[in-house]
Amino acid sequence: MNASTWLLTLCLLWTTAAGQQPMEIVGLPANAPLTLSASASNDELTLDVKMKPGWHLYAKDVGGGEPVSVTIEEGAAFTARKPLVVPKGTAGKLTGAFRLVLPLKRSGPRDALKARFAFMACDPIECLPPMSVTLTGSIPQAHEQGVEERLKVLLVVDVADSRSQRISDFFGKHGLATTVATYWEVTKSACDASDVVLADSKLFRKSVKGSRARVLAFPKTSSPIVAVGFLGTELIEAHGIAMTSGYI
Amino acid sequence: MDHLGHGLALDHPIFNSPHATSFDHVQKARPKQYEGLKSPLHPKGVPETYRLVLFEKDKPDGWNPTIVSHEGYFTDIPGFENLAEGNSSKMLGSLSLARQGRYFYWGYSADPARLTAGARMTLLNVIHYMHWNRNSLTVPFVCRTRKILWVYTRLGRDTGYKRGVEEHFPNSLLPDLRKTYTPSFEGASTWVDKYLPYVFSGKEPRHRNARYKNLYEVDSDAMALGTPNDSRKSLERWIRLARGAAGEDRGRARRCLERYVHPDIRPEDGDWEKWYARQRGRIAFIESSGFWWQESPVVLEREAAAKVR
Numbered sequence: 001m002n003a004s005t006w007l008l009t010l011c012l013l014w015t016t017a018a019g020q021q022p023m024e025i026v027g028l029p030a031n032a033p034l035t036l037s038a039s040a041s042n043d044e045l046t047l048d049v050k051m052k053p054g055w056h057l058y059a060k061d062v063g064g065g066e067p068v069s070v071t072i073e074e075g076a077a078f079t080a081r082k083p084l085v086v087p088k089g090t091a092g093k094l095t096g097a098f099r100l101v102l103p104l105k106r107s108g109p110r111d112a113l114k115a116r117f118a119f120m121a122c123d124p125i126e127c128l129p130p131m132s133v134t135l136t137g138s139i140p141q142a143h144e145q146g147v148e149e150r151l152k153v154l155l156v157v158d159v160a161d162s163r164s165q166r167i168s169d170f171f172g173k174h175g176l177a178t179t180v181a182t183y184w185e186v187t188k189s190a191c192d193a194s195d196v197v198l199a200d201s202k203l204f205r206k207s208v209k210g211s212r213a214r215v216l217a218f219p220k221t222s223s224p225i226v227a228v229g230f231l232g233t234e235l236i237e238a239h240g241i242a243m244t245s246g247y248i
Numbered sequence: 249m250d251h252l253g254h255g256l257a258l259d260h261p262i263f264n265s266p267h268a269t270s271f272d273h274v275q276k277a278r279p280k281q282y283e284g285l286k287s288p289l290h291p292k293g294v295p296e297t298y299r300l301v302l303f304e305k306d307k308p309d310g311w312n313p314t315i316v317s318h319e320g321y322f323t324d325i326p327g328f329e330n331l332a333e334g335n336s337s338k339m340l341g342s343l344s345l346a347r348q349g350r351y352f353y354w355g356y357s358a359d360p361a362r363l364t365a366g367a368r369m370t371l372l373n374v375i376h377y378m379h380w381n382r383n384s385l386t387v388p389f390v391c392r393t394r395k396i397l398w399v400y401t402r403l404g405r406d407t408g409y410k411r412g413v414e415e416h417f418p419n420s421l422l423p424d425l426r427k428t429y430t431p432s433f434e435g436a437s438t439w440v441d442k443y444l445p446y447v448f449s450g451k452e453p454r455h456r457n458a459r460y461k462n463l464y465e466v467d468s469d470a471m472a473l474g475t476p477n478d479s480r481k482s483l484e485r486w487i488r489l490a491r492g493a494a495g496e497d498r499g500r501a502r503r504c505l506e507r508y509v510h511p512d513i514r515p516e517d518g519d520w521e522k523w524y525a526r527q528r529g530r531i532a533f534i535e536s537s538g539f540w541w542q543e544s545p546v547v548l549e550r551e552a553a554a555k556v557r
Contacts, residue, residue, distance in 0.1 A: 071554075072553075074550065079553040079554075107380065107383075107553065108380050109261040109265050109376065109377055109380055110261065110265075141266075151375065151376065151379055153375060163359050163361075166359055166360055166361055167358055167359060167360060170360040170368065171372075171375070174372050176372075176375060195379040195382075196375050196378045196379050198358065198375070200358050201358075203308055203309065203310035203311070203312070203357075204310055204311060204313070205310075206310065222350075222382070223350070223382065224350040224351075224352070224378035224379060224381045224382055224384075225350060225351050225352070225378075226352045226354055226374055226375065226378055227351060227352065227353055227354065228354045228356075228357075228358045229312055229313060229354070229355065229356070229357070229358075230313050232353060232354065232355075233313050233315070233353070236348075236351050236353060237389075239351070240388045240389045241348055241349065241351050241386065241389055242321075242322060242325060242348065242386075242387070242389040242536035242537070243315050243321075243322055243328070243343075243346055243348045243351070243353060244315060244353075245321070245389055245392050245393075245461075245536060
């Protein structure tokens with residue numbers, strides 16, 4: 001095994017151990033005076049850049065050229081959690097081999113990550129026109145079951161009965177932490193503290209008398225609401241959401 | 249609606265993640281009232297026989313309500329998701345699963361004892377999906393869309409139900425407009441063909457109505473200019489006319505801009521062209537929030553996410 005094969009093996013081991021997935025790089029101009037590799041995990045997007053001798057990028061705006069930037073593109077299941085981490089460089093210039101890291105936060109259920117790396121490469125005499133490349137990859141959710149286990153569901157019902165127990169048991173069996181409250185008991189703070197509120201309903205006129213009036217006063221929570229059936233339509237309408245406006 | 253559903257958006261996360269879903273189904277002949285119609289989940293209409301999947305094990309002892317979205321009531325609200333239709337005896341386009349902003353409508357029972365295996369897994373996926381939607385934005389409801397007037401031209405045509413065209417349609421118009429209307433299916437269709445592109449509501453006290461929530465008006469300015477009020481081409485034409493030579497058309501165009509561009513985003517200096525250059529990718533025409541060109545909630549969500557960067 002020669003030195004480069006060892007290096008490749010080492011890289012692969014590191015990638016697997018850190019949960020990093022390789023990113024596809026599209027659009028790097030042939031005259032770009034650098035080589036680039038990129039990988040990502042659920043937590044960060046990492047770019048490894050190696051400049052050709054004599055060339056540099058800018059870590060910050062020092063009046064010479066556009067500083068490096070990495071932005072998440074539309075359609076990605078991620079957003080940036082913090083600003084791009086860029087080495088200081090020498091007088092704001094990045095030379096040789098260096099790493100850029102963008103902290104990520106998952107913002108959707110899909111796995112797509114798409115980002116744009118923009119930079120301006122200069123040598124001591126001139127700067128090339130601004131360049132950008134697209135980075136695309138698919139990042140599986142880490143510990144999928146673990147994410148679900150952390151979800152707190154507030155189940156709101158007309159009355160705590162065998163039905164609400166069945167729903168609660170079913171959610172519990174699938175790792176959801178479920179709390180039950182009635183429409184008479186539910187508070188905004190309890191809703192806000194939950195990941196998802198499920199506002200349950202029995203069939204038309206089969207809920208406990210007075211439920212509808214309580215639903216019309218349902219707290220305007222910042223949490224997502226899954227609104228069920230008849231009482232669900234009343235809740236959505238009471239919250240001024242258009243999708244229940246279509247009754248004829 | 250009963251225990252069945254159709255037109256499922258099967259590539260959506262609620263049918264795939266984190267749990268795979270599969271449904272038993274029955275094959276049925278297309279109901280007569282679905283003939284010739286399309287919906288967001290059936291863009292080519294329903295074939296002569298079509299598949300209905302079982303969400304609940306059997307027919308409930310009562311009925312499940314659907315969200316009425318005939319041919320896309322809400323498709324003008326950016327970010328609205330049509331995810332499944334219920335088995336409606338009225339028309340095509342009655343949603344049993346839908347999302348608008350932080351709100352998800354589940355049109356079946358949530359009792360696992362009643363749900364089929366596929367529906368139980370879908371309900372779990374919905375919980376999972378919605379926790380990602382904590383920061384989803386949408387628009388407030390102000391008035392029903394004009395689509396309901398079109399619905400009256402179809403609703404009951406095959407069953408003899410005439411109350412829609414004879415009573416509801418005319419009483420949904422401002423009183424002066426009622427004399428332009430003939431209370432029959434043919435009269436309703438004729439009226440819709442002529443006036444619907446120029447209908448608006450939700451702006452003035454005269455548009456409010458206790459029985460019908462809102463009354464519709466026809467925009468004589470937009471109609472005289474031949475500019476349907478929800479079209480981007482119309483907006484661009486109003487902007488061109490508004491800076492043109494003084495005259496009747498300039499006045500009409502300026503009134504249309506005032507009428508349809510939301511006050512929160514109008515240019516303070518009156519320079520509509522500069523305003524449009526800045527806003528063209530950010531705005532959408534939304535009827536249910538009051539017939540406005542306004543900031544798209546999807547764009548606002550994206551911009552809010554970008555602020556973290």
